[in-house]
Amino acid sequence: MKTGAAVRRPRISRRALIASVAGCAVLGGVLTLLPWERAGTGAPAPAPGAQALSAVTSGVPAALPDLAALIDDRESHLRAHPRDARAWAVLGSAFVEQGRRTADAGYYPRAEQALRTSLKVDARGNAEALGGLAALANARRDFRAARTWAEAARKAAPGRWTTYPLLIDAYTGLGDHKAAKGALDRLQELRSGPAVMARAAAVYRDNGWREDAAAALADAAAGARAPAERAAYLERAGQLAWERGDREDALRHFQEAVRVDPDQRAAQAGQGRVLAALGRTTEALNAYRVALARQPLPQYALELGELYETLGLRQAARVQYDLLRERVRTAASHGADEELVLGQFEADHGDARAAVRRLRAEWARQPGIAVADALGWALHRAGAHEEALRFAVTATDKTKEGGVRSALYMYHRGMIEKELKRHGSARRHLEEALRINPYFSPARARAARAALAQLGEPSLRKLPVMDAPDE
Template identity: 45%
Template sequence: MTRLRRLLPLLVCTLLGGALLVLFSPGGLLRGNEPPPRPAGRSPEVYIDLGQEHLRRHPDDAATWASLGHAYLEQARGSGDTAYHGKAQGAFERSLRLSPGGIDAVIGMGALANARHDFAAGLRWGERARAAAPYRWPLYGVLTDAYLELGDYERAEASLRRMLDGRPDLASFTRVARMEHLHGHDDRARHALERAREIAASSTEYAFCLWQLGELAWSSGDARGAVAAYDRALTAEPRHAPSLAGRARALAALGRTAEALRDYAAAVARAPSYVVEYGELLEHLGDRAGARRQYAVFAAQEKLLAAGGAGDDLAVGRFEADHGDPAAAVRRLRAEWKRRQSVEVADALGWALHRAGRHAEAAGYAARAARLGGRNALFAYHRGEIERALGHPDAARAHLADALSINPHFSPGGATRARAALAESAHPA
């Protein structure tokens, strides 16, 4: 199984698509360079149960350990529960001890590294898989994700083309959708996601595609269309945390506040990565104590992840810029920029610099965040506020207006501040 990152707490959480790439099937274990089978209609939980039962009887079956690791990764992606990452690592490592050249486990380690935001390691594992088995197409998903997050968009597109040439499936179509969205081609992104949805082989994959369609609708300001897509995803997978959080966000934009709070509470119960979003809505509604509780959960969660070597400097930097210490945000995000020069990190670092009072330097990163041509309301808002701080009213108005035209509800507080700034510029004191 592989996984694309949100845009992702964001994806993530970034951000991000993927599919079951290696599935357990009793009597049908993978060998050599054979492509993995794709039995239809089963959820990751079923494969986990089957794999565990098989391994109780055959503990030295390296291929099934690898398949189990991929099932854990798929479960983590669908549920938002990163505890499955540790289980996936254990399964892949066991597989590699039993069969050091096992390509499915190598690909799995790359997908796991990407899921943990260690994209340099994901790239290394992907390259190792390519050297050993260049026609095992899922490895190009690992490479595409790693290159994309490292900011090497040319190599990401080349890897994706290779993946599409070899295996035009759900995993490749969802990656095409993300790439097209980054370039501002949302109609093409929607078409790719619809193709992926049509070939989804399980309720988990189907829900994932519909969630992505919801995210695409939301990013373009279509809150009602987003709710409809999230509703369909949750019909397929009622506990799908990303769709619960997405629907909460869209319901809040439509003024359905009680339902939004209900969905956020359900989402964070399954995936704490959404606590900052939840807190920001509570803060916007005047519940500062409730917001502080959610922010405290985020801080505790990140402390635990950092202690385990899985901290997320991008997520922490964004949080510190808006709700903590902007200088600490700059330090975190400079470190992240050294590791990966993606548009997401450029935007976050530019915003942190602005919040720390370093507006001229911030403007350069804000410009870099826009370089792929995609239409991102939050990026445009950040750029508008930076230009306003620099004393460039015309540029500020243009970017703030652009943010609201892309998505008038892009964030509870940000959209309100953008409107206030535009009103102030129209009627200066």
């Protein structure tokens, strides 16, 4: 049943709230506790584990301490009730979220074991476990498996709205933006509210509709109930502002996200990105270090390493690059795929031919737009410029699903075209990169300006002067 407009916040029934506080594992009841619904005046605040239970089962971000409490609660419950399939599904989903929030892929095998146990206990229409396995596959960047599990969950329970965000993520990772939009349409038929608005914003952004995405995220953040949820939407709003080159607005969003939820490490890394663009280098370095200390994502290590390089601190950069390689290896040992970021690193800082091999394999597995851009750039760096351009076009041409307005993607395409002496197109795309975000990368923005200076102004052909007609 739809909740209506996002601004409406229906009251939670006392029975549902009591069930949640008691740690009830029956997901059908918990799913009524939607993240934008608020308890009536005087109702007791839910316990931390109950808050995470509501968040995990309704597909919204949960606070790390609450997740830890939920995991402890479910493990204790399952020791006494090992045949509770839904409790196993909740535990597995909580492990997925814990691994995602901490960038610790070691949680993923534990998640998989719990979710498969749930299926073993109850294989008939167990949409909760199927959805959990889809979320796990998305977290591991195995989008084909995510699509398979999510479609199975949809078949088991077509009206279960929390399946559709999983489908959106899987389809997007596979570069199927038409299917992602179809999944969003169905999601919006089934449900409204902050979680749905945030998912809509992601689809809008991927289609180049940045104003619509920003408006949807603003509404999602305003309607979010829990701090962790609100902080996640603020971080995404900050990222949108950063992508359009609005440094001050991006920084405000990132700072507010960290204030609301100090464990919001993506916002901490976002601050590093923006502070570097503002020339506040010491603060930028500190922000990146804090983010990496609690969420050591390879992407953050790459960004920090490149920042060190722009400062001439090559040894410090190498430390970050070593961390990147270590995190990729650790992720792989737990079934997670970080080949994209490793390929991006190798293309610019290592072995470009090795990057091509890695990214070709990644493209074969999951041909998303980010992979198309990375593979195109790796091919260019390896000297295969004509083939590189084909992938760069895929990443930037709306007719080929490249609707994302990315300064980096435009920069890559422009530099490849410059190498191929397609000067008009190169000039146009390099200028577009700097229009989208003049600060997208300290080193690359400088390189784009230098390339434009080399290309010079477009030449104007002399048109023949026509004789004036006789009067």
